[in-house]
Amino acid sequence: xxxxxxxxxxxxxxxxxxxxxxxxxxxxxxxxxxxxxxxxxxxxxxxxxxxxxxxxxxxxxxxxxxxxxxxxxxxxxxxxxxxxxxxxxxxxxxxxxxxxxxxxxxxxxxxxxxxxxxxxxxxxxxxxxxxxxxxxxxxxxxxxxxxxxxxxxxxxxxxxxxxxxxxxxxxxxxxxxxxxxxxxxxxxxxxxxxxxxxxxxxxxxxxxxxxxxxxxxxxxxxxxxxxxxxxxxxxxxxxxxxxxxxxxxxxxxxxxxxxxxxxxxxxxxxxxxxxxxxxxxxxxxxxxxxxxxxxxxxxxxxxxxxxxxxxxxxxxxxxxxxxxxxxxxxxxxxxxxxxxxxxxxxxx
Amino acid sequence: xxxxxxxxxxxxxxxxxxxxxxxxxxxxxxxxxxxxxxxxxxxxxxxxxxxxxxxxxxxxxxxxxxxxxxxxxxxxxxxxxxxxxxxxxxxxxxxxxxxxxxxxxxxxxxxxxxxxxxxxxxxxxxxxxxxxxxxxxxxxxxxxxxxxxxxxxxxxxxxxxxxxxxxxxxxxxxxxxxxxxxxxxxxxxxxxxxxxxxxxxxxxxxxxxxxxxxxxxxxxxxxxxxxxxxxxxxxxxxxxxxxxxxxxxxxxxxxxxxxxxxxxxxxxxxxxxxxxxxxxxxxxxxxxxxxxxxxxxxxxxxxxxxxxxxxxxxxxxxxxxxxxxxxxxxxxxxxxxxxxxxxxxxxxxxxxxxxxxxxxxxxxxxxxxxxxxxxxxxxxxxxxxxxxxxxxxxxxxxxxxxxxxxxxxxxxxxxxxxxxxxxxxxxxxxxxxxxxxxxxxxxxxxxxxxxxxxxxxxxxxxxxxxxxxxxxxxxxxxxxxxxxxxxxxxxxxxxxxxxxxxxxxxxxxxxxxxxxxxxxxxxxxxxxxxxxxxxxxxxxxxxxxxxxxxxxxxxxxxxxxxxxxxxxxxx
Numbered sequence: 053x054x055x056x057x058x059x060x061x062x063x064x065x066x067x068x069x070x071x072x073x074x075x076x077x078x079x080x081x082x083x084x085x086x087x088x089x090x091x092x093x094x095x096x097x098x099x100x101x102x103x104x105x106x107x108x109x110x111x112x113x114x115x116x117x118x119x120x121x122x123x124x125x126x127x128x129x130x131x132x133x134x135x136x137x138x139x140x141x142x143x144x145x146x147x148x149x150x151x152x153x154x155x156x157x158x159x160x161x162x163x164x165x166x167x168x169x170x171x172x173x174x175x176x177x178x179x180x181x182x183x184x185x186x187x188x189x190x191x192x193x194x195x196x197x198x199x200x201x202x203x204x205x206x207x208x209x210x211x212x213x214x215x216x217x218x219x220x221x222x223x224x225x226x227x228x229x230x231x232x233x234x235x236x237x238x239x240x241x242x243x244x245x246x247x248x249x250x251x252x253x254x255x256x257x258x259x260x261x262x263x264x265x266x267x268x269x270x271x272x273x274x275x276x277x278x279x280x281x282x283x284x285x286x287x288x289x290x291x292x293x294x295x296x297x298x299x300x301x302x303x304x305x306x307x308x309x310x311x312x313x314x315x316x317x318x319x320x321x322x323x324x325x326x327x328x329x330x331x332x333x334x335x336x337x338x339x340x341x342x343x344x345x346x347x348x349x350x351x352x353x354x355x356x357x358x359x360x361x362x363x364x365x366x367x368x369x370x371x372x373x374x375x376x377x378x379x380x381x382x383x384x385x386x387x388x389x390x391x392x393x394x395x396x397x398x399x400x
Numbered sequence: 401x402x403x404x405x406x407x408x409x410x411x412x413x414x415x416x417x418x419x420x421x422x423x424x425x426x427x428x429x430x431x432x433x434x435x436x437x438x439x440x441x442x443x444x445x446x447x448x449x450x451x452x453x454x455x456x457x458x459x460x461x462x463x464x465x466x467x468x469x470x471x472x473x474x475x476x477x478x479x480x481x482x483x484x485x486x487x488x489x490x491x492x493x494x495x496x497x498x499x500x501x502x503x504x505x506x507x508x509x510x511x512x513x514x515x516x517x518x519x520x521x522x523x524x525x526x527x528x529x530x531x532x533x534x535x536x537x538x539x540x541x542x543x544x545x546x547x548x549x550x551x552x553x554x555x556x557x558x559x560x561x562x563x564x565x566x567x568x569x570x571x572x573x574x575x576x577x578x579x580x581x582x583x584x585x586x587x588x589x590x591x592x593x594x595x596x597x598x599x600x601x602x603x604x605x606x607x608x609x610x611x612x613x614x615x616x617x618x619x620x621x622x623x624x625x626x627x628x629x630x631x632x633x634x635x636x637x638x639x640x641x642x643x644x645x646x647x648x649x650x651x652x653x654x655x656x657x658x659x660x661x662x663x664x665x666x667x668x669x670x671x672x673x674x675x676x677x678x679x680x681x682x683x684x685x686x687x688x689x690x691x692x693x694x695x696x697x698x699x700x701x702x703x704x705x706x707x708x709x710x711x712x713x714x715x716x717x718x719x720x721x722x723x724x725x726x727x728x729x730x731x732x733x734x735x736x737x738x739x740x741x742x743x744x745x746x747x748x749x750x751x752x753x754x755x756x757x758x759x760x761x762x763x764x765x766x767x768x769x770x771x772x773x774x775x776x777x778x779x780x781x782x783x784x785x786x787x788x789x790x791x792x793x794x795x796x797x798x799x800x801x802x803x804x805x806x807x808x809x810x811x812x813x814x815x816x817x818x819x820x821x822x823x824x825x826x827x828x829x830x831x832x833x834x835x836x837x838x839x840x841x842x843x844x845x846x847x848x849x850x851x852x853x854x855x856x857x858x859x860x861x862x863x864x865x866x867x868x869x870x871x872x873x874x875x876x877x878x879x880x881x882x883x884x885x886x887x888x889x890x891x892x893x894x895x896x897x898x899x900x901x902x903x904x905x906x907x908x909x910x911x912x913x914x915x916x917x918x919x920x921x922x923x924x925x926x927x928x929x930x931x932x933x934x935x936x937x938x939x940x941x942x943x944x945x946x947x948x949x950x951x952x953x954x955x956x957x958x959x960x961x962x963x964x965x966x967x968x969x970x971x
Contacts (some may be wrong), residue, residue, distance in 0.1 A: 097415070099446050103480060103573040104468020109513070110559050110572070117552045121538035131538075134932075139410050143521060145949060146406040146940050152933050177444045179408050179415055210466050217447035243469060243573050273732055296826065298584040298819040299880060307584075322572035323562045331946075333570035333577035333585035337462060343464065350456030352826050 100169025279311035438886035484834030581820030638777035643951035683753035745844025747791035
């Protein structure tokens with residue numbers, strides 16, 4: 053079945069939005085050929101490391117060359133993404149780069165703004181001789197859709213780590229602060245998963261707004277608990293087998309894996325051509341969540357009493373999933389205790 | 401004198417601006433504008449060291465990788481080796497092999513992406529070499545004009561190299577698998593086979609595409625030299641006269657010998673060392689091989705926005721007292737110097753410190769048995785745009801071979817220890833300790849220093865490659881390497897297509913597929929540039945900054961690195 057804007061919603065309704073975007077990536081891309089409106093992209097970098105840009109370059113099916121040159125949108129003659137402005141990859145530098153932003157992107161009828169990096173207090177980051185706070189504000193004011201990519205742009209990331217020396221924050225928080233009443237689509241992770249961005253862009257261009265959770269993350273990518281629902285090492289946990297030495301094998305929970313407090317599809321979607329994710333070689337350290345890294349640091353610390361130790365309140369999070377996770381941990385703890393006959397397991 | 405400013409400089413890591421003061425030179429053919437003095441200003445500060453303070457020392461491995469998302473893994477390496485050093489442990493041979501494989505694959509990605517996506521486009525234009533120009537006309541352009549063929553292939557190959565990194569590191573960017581005294585990843589036959597299969601493809605690309613592209617640049621180099629010399633009536637041999645800095649070249653070395661790790665550690669202990677048992681040697685080349693000595697590094701702040709009492713100190717004792725309005729200061733970065741001299745760091749420095757000025761080595765692909773001899777005589781002993789590119793090509797060939805060799809070697813170690821017994825317990829963190837990590841990032845020599853007190857980070861310092869290369873003038877008024885390299889660069893008052901037509905006046909490009917007949921190189925470029933609004937590419941204030949940008953990019957600047965360390969004391 054070929055997807056079009058008309059049957060898009062039907063399919064989504066039939067499958068649920070989550071399953072849809074998960075499974076129909078190539079169809080989404082195809083649907084682009086029937087789209088009328090071309091969306092211009094401006095990619096801004098604030099307090100960042102450009103790891104998300106590099107992650108974007110790792111995209112597959114479609115890969116970067118296809119995204120930049122081959123997947124044409126409708127009859128625009130232009131590809132899915134050809135940023136009018138992008139520091140890390142654009143041919144133009146200096147005044148021409150700035151001019152292209154003003155003349156091509158700002159005047160386009162449909163504008164997507166992609167933000168990489170946190171927004172700091174004035175005086176710490178400037179681009180083209182202007183402070184980044186000003187640059188992003190001006191772009192956000194005219195943008196028709198705003199996507200924040202990576203932990204820094206979504207929730208402030210490492211720059212906002214204690215003591216937050218530059219008063220860094222995520223894009224949504226900044227826009228709220230300066231009175232720009234727009235919803236930012238948050239695609240966290242450090243770095244963001246290229247799939248997430250490609251799919252979100254395609255969905256926007258087709259005319260579908262992804263459903264967001266309370267942190268602005270598309271539920272389709274960030275609606276499942278890693279430990280409870282997706283981690284391939286979960287069976288170890290259920291059997292009470294834990295990795296307790298760097299060269300051991302088992303569930304990473306006792307090393308400090310943050311999986312139980314993390315909502316992301318990393319374990320399913322993985323990185324680098326869907327090859328691997330952090331737990332394959334070490335632990336999850338929680339980069340999909342607000343207030344990372346502080347709430348998850350030290351990374352090598354077991355999260356036995358997760359909700360308390362990390363200062364989380366299950367009701368504030370508002371997701372029964374955390375309750376379920378905590379309950380699950382208790383249940384499994386008891387189950388393990390029962391199987392192994394060890395009392396100390398109960399405290400989990 | 402005019403002032404030419406480029407801000408932002410794109411296709412580098414981070415936020416960089418450069419300011420160039422010009423001078424006029426009169427020759428028999430006219431009056432030409434050259435760069436007289438150059439100043440680089442770095443435009444982002446995040447405050448990493450402040451954020452690290454008080455955390456679990458092992459968190460630094462994860463967090464410092466985010467200093468730079470392009471050259472992430474190397475910060476992990478330097479950070480982990482600082483921890484090894486502080487813990488007083490050495491990783492067992494199997495762990496050294498795993499680390500070497502992970503970083504060799506990472507290096508191939510980094511050098512490839514720099515060569516094609518970042519510095520390559522300007523070189524492709526000046527050398528009239530379509531494969532290195534971005535594929536602006538898509539698949540049709542690649543098929544009909546070869547426009548961007550290598551560029552497009554590189555996108556695929558860097559991805560494959562990153563997959564190999566991810567096999568060992570969990571993912572790339574930001575691998576996670578190193579631990580003090582070893583690694584947390586298991587060597588498996590699956591990972592070994594996956595690495596060899598992928599790096600075999602990278603090897604083929606490095607030997608048969610990257611090397612050929614380098615040779616294509618060399619082949620056109622004499623013409624470039626002649627054409628510009630004739631036009632300007634100055635002596636200009638070609639790309640080797642573009643962007644030379646100093647004869648001083650600093651390297652910390654790369655890839656320790658798994659069976660001789662003690663030799664590697666000597667440099668961290670402060671002993672004079674060349675780390676000759678490693679694949680890339682440490683050293684402080686000054687026209688001849690000199691051993692590296694940690695104690696000879698000092699940082700100067702005469703032109704940096706810090707109080708003068710911060711000047712002339714070893715990074716370990718470094719002070720950072722900001723003085724925003726200090727008269728004459730123009731940079732946030734300090735000026736690191738070795739033995740009080742400005743040293744360039746990076747791919748060229750690694751090659752001369754290992755091979756001297758002639759880089760000749762033979763590699764054999766362990767999968768196919770195909771042999772290849774790389775042979776390059778440095779065209780400019782003070783380094784140059786073309787020499788830096790050649791060094792990256794050489795290292796991609798060398799490291800992709802090594803990655804496969806180490807993966808094969810690792811098979812013998814598959815059941816051996818991958819962690820030092822002292823650190824095998826996750827609860828163990830030393831109470832009081834300090835350590836240095838010395839590694840080379842793709843951009844050059846990288847130092848991490850960690851000081852642990854009460855089991856937490858008390859002080860963390862990094863001296864990073866882009867501070868060496870892009871730092872400002874020092875207390876002796878010596879310009880930093882990039883500032884030096886920009887001096888005397890030609891700033892043509894002609895746009896890119898016009899220059900291309902001047903350098904290559906023959907109409908020998910068949911653009912019939914795009915509705916044109918035979919056209920000149922510059923006119924073909926204009927076809928690609930105009931629809932994207934890029935016709936005035938690199939023009940600033942009437943001056944064409946293409947050559948200057950190629951010089952800056954040839955250093956592979958990483959600004960996030962260079963300014964990560966501005967340690968604004970908040971009390």
